[in-house]
Amino acid sequence: MGxxxxxxxxxxxxxxADLEEALFQLDQLRFDADQHGNKRVAA
Incomplete structure (x- = not known):
């Protein structure tokens, strides 16, 4: 390394920008999962 x-x-x-977009989409997925009561996605 290095x-x-x-x-x-x-x-x-x-x-x-790509990384920020990916993080935003991950947050959206996590939020959607929370809305549907799927706690296994809560990381």
Whole structure:
């Protein structure tokens, strides 16, 4: 691990946006599960 790989700074904003979108969708799924009483999804 460590500095054995390079990250293209140009790609970071898109990567962050994709991650935020994925987290938002996960929150929506968790909320929907809570609404339906499925507590197994509560992480």
């Amino acid at each position: 500095d054995s790989y390079e990250v293209d700074p140009e790609l970071l904003p898109q990567a962050i």
